[in-house]
Amino acid sequence: MTAIRKTLDFLYLIAGVAAALCLIAILLLIVAQMIARWTGEIFPGAPDYAGYAMAAASFLAFANALNKGAHIRVSILLNSVPSGMKRVLEIWCFALGAAITWYFTYNATWFVYWSWKFNEVSQGQDATLMWIPQSVMVVGGGLVAVALTDNLVHVIRHGNHRITRDTVEDTHEV
Amino acid sequence: AETWDMPMAYSASNFHSENGVAFAECVGAGTNGEITIEVHPGGSLFAGADIKRAIQTGQVQIGERLLSGHQNESAVFGFDSIPFLAPSFDDSEKLFKAARPKIEALLDEQNLELLYAVPWPPQGLYFKKEVNSVADMAGVKFRSYNNTTSRLAELTGMLPVTVEAAEISQAFATGVAESMVSSGATGYDRKVWESLTHFYEVDAWLPRNYVMVNQDVWADVSDANKSAIRACADAAAARGLEASKAYTQFTMDGLAAGGMTVQPAGDALMGELREIGATMTAEWLEAAGDEGAALVDEFKAMQ
Amino acid sequence: MTELYVIALFLIVLFLLLGTGVWVGLSLMGVAWVGMMLADANRIGDSMVQEIWRSSSSWTLTALPMFIWMGEILYRTRLSEDMFKGLSPWLARLPGGLVHTNIVACTVFAAVSGSSAATLTTVGKMSIPELRARQYPENMVIGTLAGAATLGLMIPPSLALIVYGVTVNESITKLFFAGVFPGLILAGMFMAYVAIVSFASKDWNPRVETGMSLAEKLRNSRFLAPVFALISVVIGSMYLGYATATEAAAIGVIGALTLALFQGSLTPSSFRESLMGAMRTSAMIALILAGAAFLKLSMGFTGLPRALADGIAAMELSRFQLLMALLVFYIVLGMFLDGISSVVLTMAVVEPMVREAGIDLIWFGIFVVVVVEMAQITPPIGFNLFVLQGMTNHEMGYITKAALPMFLIMVLMVFVLIWFPDIATWLPENLRQTPG
Numbered sequence: 070m071t072a073i074r075k076t077l078d079f080l081y082l083i084a085g086v087a088a089a090l091c092l093i094a095i096l097l098l099i100v101a102q103m104i105a106r107w108t109g110e111i112f113p114g115a116p117d118y119a120g121y122a123m124a125a126a127s128f129l130a131f132a133n134a135l136n137k138g139a140h141i142r143v144s145i146l147l148n149s150v151p152s153g154m155k156r157v158l159e160i161w162c163f164a165l166g167a168a169i170t171w172y173f174t175y176n177a178t179w180f181v182y183w184s185w186k187f188n189e190v191s192q193g194q195d196a197t198l199m200w201i202p203q204s205v206m207v208v209g210g211g212l213v214a215v216a217l218t219d220n221l222v223h224v225i226r227h228g229n230h231r232i233t234r235d236t237v238e239d240t241h242e243v
Numbered sequence: 244a245e246t247w248d249m250p251m252a253y254s255a256s257n258f259h260s261e262n263g264v265a266f267a268e269c270v271g272a273g274t275n276g277e278i279t280i281e282v283h284p285g286g287s288l289f290a291g292a293d294i295k296r297a298i299q300t301g302q303v304q305i306g307e308r309l310l311s312g313h314q315n316e317s318a319v320f321g322f323d324s325i326p327f328l329a330p331s332f333d334d335s336e337k338l339f340k341a342a343r344p345k346i347e348a349l350l351d352e353q354n355l356e357l358l359y360a361v362p363w364p365p366q367g368l369y370f371k372k373e374v375n376s377v378a379d380m381a382g383v384k385f386r387s388y389n390n391t392t393s394r395l396a397e398l399t400g401m402l403p404v405t406v407e408a409a410e411i412s413q414a415f416a417t418g419v420a421e422s423m424v425s426s427g428a429t430g431y432d433r434k435v436w437e438s439l440t441h442f443y444e445v446d447a448w449l450p451r452n453y454v455m456v457n458q459d460v461w462a463d464v465s466d467a468n469k470s471a472i473r474a475c476a477d478a479a480a481a482r483g484l485e486a487s488k489a490y491t492q493f494t495m496d497g498l499a500a501g502g503m504t505v506q507p508a509g510d511a512l513m514g515e516l517r518e519i520g521a522t523m524t525a526e527w528l529e530a531a532g533d534e535g536a537a538l539v540d541e542f543k544a545m546q
Numbered sequence: 547m548t549e550l551y552v553i554a555l556f557l558i559v560l561f562l563l564l565g566t567g568v569w570v571g572l573s574l575m576g577v578a579w580v581g582m583m584l585a586d587a588n589r590i591g592d593s594m595v596q597e598i599w600r601s602s603s604s605w606t607l608t609a610l611p612m613f614i615w616m617g618e619i620l621y622r623t624r625l626s627e628d629m630f631k632g633l634s635p636w637l638a639r640l641p642g643g644l645v646h647t648n649i650v651a652c653t654v655f656a657a658v659s660g661s662s663a664a665t666l667t668t669v670g671k672m673s674i675p676e677l678r679a680r681q682y683p684e685n686m687v688i689g690t691l692a693g694a695a696t697l698g699l700m701i702p703p704s705l706a707l708i709v710y711g712v713t714v715n716e717s718i719t720k721l722f723f724a725g726v727f728p729g730l731i732l733a734g735m736f737m738a739y740v741a742i743v744s745f746a747s748k749d750w751n752p753r754v755e756t757g758m759s760l761a762e763k764l765r766n767s768r769f770l771a772p773v774f775a776l777i778s779v780v781i782g783s784m785y786l787g788y789a790t791a792t793e794a795a796a797i798g799v800i801g802a803l804t805l806a807l808f809q810g811s812l813t814p815s816s817f818r819e820s821l822m823g824a825m826r827t828s829a830m831i832a833l834i835l836a837g838a839a840f841l842k843l844s845m846g847f848t849g850l851p852r853a854l855a856d857g858i859a860a861m862e863l864s865r866f867q868l869l870m871a872l873l874v875f876y877i878v879l880g881m882f883l884d885g886i887s888s889v890v891l892t893m894a895v896v897e898p899m900v901r902e903a904g905i906d907l908i909w910f911g912i913f914v915v916v917v918v919e920m921a922q923i924t925p926p927i928g929f930n931l932f933v934l935q936g937m938t939n940h941e942m943g944y945i946t947k948a949a950l951p952m953f954l955i956m957v958l959m960v961f962v963l964i965w966f967p968d969i970a971t972w973l974p975e976n977l978r979q980t981p982g
C-alpha cells in the first residue's frame with residue numbers, strides 16, 4: 070500500500086517538476102527566437118515548439134496543481150453542509166471529475182493514435198510528427214484522472230481528500 | 244432531412260465565406276431541403292488549421308480549408324503555392340485543372356471528397372520602400388510563415404522573421420517586419436498602408452481554398468442529391484473565381500486610396516523573381532516526386 | 547421553443563456542477579459535453595480533444611505563464627515593498643490612499659500585457675499583501691483589483707482588440723489607439739469611486755504613514771526606479787520593434803530575474819518557489835481555458851449565441867436601442883462565456899447589424915471591449931473572479947460582491963462612450979502613422 074502511495078506521490082511531483090522545466094523551455098525558445106531575429110538568423114519552428122512546451126507545461130502540471138489545491142472550485146455549499154453531507158458531496162465531485170478526465174484521456178489516446186496512424190505532421194515550419202507533442206495530453210490527462218481517482222478512494226475510505234493548500238496568503242481568512 | 248455543419252476559417256464578410264453561404268443556399272434548394280448546410284464563418288466552430296481533420300474524422304460533414312497549409316503532409320498539396328509557376332488567374336485555372344485528379348486522389352486516401360476550390364487574389368510583395376531589383380531587398384525584414392516564404396526570403400537576400408497572423412499589423416507598425424508576400428486582400432483587410440508604402444503586383448501565386456465533404460457522409464447521399472450538390476459546387480467555383488478577380492481590383496484600388504504606391508514590378512525585378520521561381524519549382528519537384536513532375540508537365544503542355 | 551429547452555437544460559447543468567463544487571475547468575467541460583449531446587454533434591470526444599489541444603498548444607498563450615512567472619519573481623523581491631515605499635508618500639494623501647496603487651499599477655501593467663489574467667496575477671501578487679498589511683478594507687482591495695485588471699484588455703496591447711480587429715477586418719493599430727483614452731478614463735472612474743467610498747465608509751481606517759516633506763517624498767521616489775526601469779524595458783522592446791507583444795513577456799521575466807539578482811533576493815530556493823508557483827497558477831488558468839475552449843465549440847454547434855443575435859437583428863431597432871440590446875445581450879452571454887469567445891461566436895451576425903446602423907466599427911470595438919471586460923467579473927463564469935479566488939481563498943460570492951461596483955462603473959462607461967464617442971475615435975483619426 071505504501072509503495073503505491075509513494076509511487077503516486079513521486080509521479081505527481083516529478084510531473085510538476087517537468088512542467089516547471091517546460092516553462093523554462095518556453096522562456097529559452099522565445100529568447101532564442103528574438104536573438105535569432107536580431108542577428109539576422111532564423112530559428113524555424115520556434116513558435117511551434119514554444120506552443121508544444123506550453124501544452125506540456127499545462128498538462129503535466131494539472132495533477133500536481135490539483136493536489137496543492139491550485140485548481141479552483143465553488144465551495145460555498147461544501148463549507149456550509151454538515152460533515153456527513155460534505156463527504157457525499159466530495160464523493161460526487163471527485164467521481165465526476167474522475168469521469169470527465171478519464172473520458173478525456175480515453176479520447177486523447179485515440180486522438181493521438183490517429184495522429185500517429187495518419188502520420189499527421191505539424192502545419193508549421195517545424196514539421197513535427199504531431200503524436201509526439203500530443204502524447205503529453207495522454208500522460209497529463211491520465212495523471213490528473215489518476216489523481217482524482219486517488220482522492221476519490223481516499224474520501225471513500227478515510228472521509229477526507231488529500232488536497233492541501235499552501236498559498237502564501239493563507240494567514241488571512243475571512 | 245439532415246443538417247451539415249460547415250466551418251469556414253475567414254470572416255463572414257470575406258468573399259470566400261459569402262460564396263460558401265450562397266453555395267449552402269443552393270444546396271438547400273437543390274436537394275429540396277433534404278440537406279441543409281449551416282455555415283460557421285470566421286473560425287466560429289473550428290480554427291482554420293483544424294478544419295481538415297474535423298471533416299476527415301467526421302466531427303463535421305463539410306468544410307473549407309487552404310490546402311497549401313498542409314504541404315508538410317504531402318508536397319503535392321502545395322502545388323498552388325509555388326512562386327511564379329502560374330502567375331495569373333488564367334494560368335492558375337489551368338494549373339488547377341492539371342492538378343485536380345491528383346489532389347482528388349490524395350484527398351480520397353484521406354476520406355475526403357473535393358467539391359470546389361476558389362483562388363485567392365494573386366500574391367504580391369509589400370515593402371516600406373521602392374524596390375526595383377532583388378539587390379534592393381537585401382537585409383529587409385521579411386515576414387515568413389512557412390517554408391516557402393522562408394526560402395523566398397533566403398533566395399532574395401531578405402531576413403525572414405516569423406510573425407504569426409494575429410500580430411501582422413502590430414509587427415509592421417513597430418518595425419518587427421518590413422515586408423511580406425501576400426494578396427492585396429490581406430493588405431487591404433489589415434490596412435497595412437498605415438505602415439507600408441509599396442505594393443508590387445508580382446502575382447507570385449494564387450493559393451486556393453478547398454471545400455470538402457467527408458466521404459462516409461458523401462456515400463450516404465442519394466444520386467439525385469449528389470448531382471444537385473455537384474451543380475451547386477460548379478456554380479460556386481465559377482462565382483468564386485469572378486468574385487476573386489473583382490476583389491483583386493477592388494483591393495488594389497483600396498491600397499492605392501490608402502496612400503500606397505501600387506504597381507506591377509519592373510521588368511528587371513520580374514526577371515530576377517522568375518529565376519528564383521524556377522529554382523523554387525525545381526526544389527518543389529524534388530519534394531513532390533513523380534506526381535509533382537507529371538502535374539507540372541501537364542500544366543506546361545496546356546500553355 | 548427548442549432553444550428555451552436547450553437554454554434551461556444548459557443552465558441547470560451548469561449551476562449543478564459549479565454549485566456542488568466541481569472544479570471550474572472540469573465543470574465547463576461537463577457543460578460543454580451536455581451541449582454537444584443536445585446539438586447532436588458527431589464524435590464529441592474527438593472534437594473535445596482537438597479543440598483542447600488547439601487552445602492549449604497556442605503560441606500566443608505562452609505570454610500568460612511568462613507574465614505570471616514574472617509576477618512570482620517580483621513578489622519574492624523587495625520590489626513590491628519598494629514600489630509601495632515610493633508611491634505611498636504621493637498616494638497616501640489622496641482620498642482613498644494606497645488603494646489607488648491597485649488601479650495605477652493595473653493601468654501601467656495593462657500597457658505591458660494584453661491579457662486581464664496576467665495583469666491581475668502580477669499586480670495582485672504584489673499589492674494584496676502590502677495593502678492588507680496597511681489594513682485597507684478587504685472588499686475594496688479585492689474589488690478594485692478585479693475591476694482595474696480588466697484594463698489589460700482595453701489599454702494596448704490587447705488580446706481582445708486583436709481578436710475583434712481580425713474578425714471584423716478593422717485596423718488593429720487604430721483599435722489600439724482607440725483604446726488609450728477610454729482605458730485612462732475608466733481608470734479615472736475607478737479612482738473616483740475609491741475616493742468617494744473612502745469618505746463615506748466607516749471601516750476605512752488604514753494605518754497611516756507619517757507625513758513627509760517634499761524633499762523626503764522625492765528621495766523616497768528613488769524606490770520607484772527599478773519598477774519603472776522594468777516596465778520601460780518591456781514596453782520599449784515592443785514599441786521599438788525588438789519584440790512582439792508575446793515576446794515582451796519573456797523580456798519581462800528576464801528583467802525581473804535581473805532585478806532580483808541585483809537586489810540579492812534571487813536564491814536557488816526563491817527561484818524554485820517562483821517557478822513552481824507559476825507552474826501551478828498557469829495550470830489552474832490553463833484548465834479553465836481548456837474547458838472554455840470546449841464550451842465555445844459546443845456553443846457553436848448548438849447555434850445558441852447566433853440564434854439570440856439573430857433574434858436581436860429581427861427586432862429592427864434604432865441605433866440607441868440596438869446598442870442597449872447588444873449591451874444586455876453581451877452581459878448575459880458574458881455571464882456564461884468568456885468575453886472573447888462571445889465576440890467570436892456572434893460577430894458574424896452582429897457585424898452586419900452594426901454596420902447597417904451606421905455605427906463606426908472602431909468605436910464599436912471599444913464598446914465591445916468594455917463589455918468583454920464586464921464578462922471577466924460577472925458570475926457564474928468570470929475569469930478574474932476565478933483568478934482572485936485562487937489567489938486569496940475568498941469565496942466566489944464575496945469576490946463577486948466586491949467587484950459589483952466595478953461592474954456598474956463599466957456599465958456607466960458604456961453610456962459615457964455613447965454620449966462622447968470622440969473619446970474613442972479622436973486619437974485614431976488624428977494620429978496618422980508616419981510610414982518608415
Ligand code: NA
Pocket residue numbers: 655656657658659660661697698699700701702703704
Ligand atoms: Na493591455
Ligand code: NA
Pocket residue numbers: 880881882883920921922923924925926927928929
Ligand atoms: Na462572466
